[in-house]
Amino acid sequence: PENALPADVRRNVAAIGRWIFATSSRLREEGHGDLDTLIDVNAAIREGLKAKT
Known part of the structure; x- marks a missing residue:
């Protein structure tokens, strides 16, 4: 079945997902960093x- 969300919403969700993945990967590789923004976005x-x- 096709996703019922509007195309712009799907694009925004995908962009947020890419940002979360990239930020999580960077923090994991560096072994340190500020998690507050990542936590705030996931909580929202x-x-x-x-x-x-």
Whole structure:
């Protein structure tokens, strides 16, 4: 089945996913870094998904 979300929303979600993956990979490789932004973005996504259920 086709995804019912509008194309721009799908693109934005994909872009956020790429950013999360790249940031997580960089932090893992460096072994240190500020996780606050990554945590905040993931928390915002979680809260947004909870609001839709």
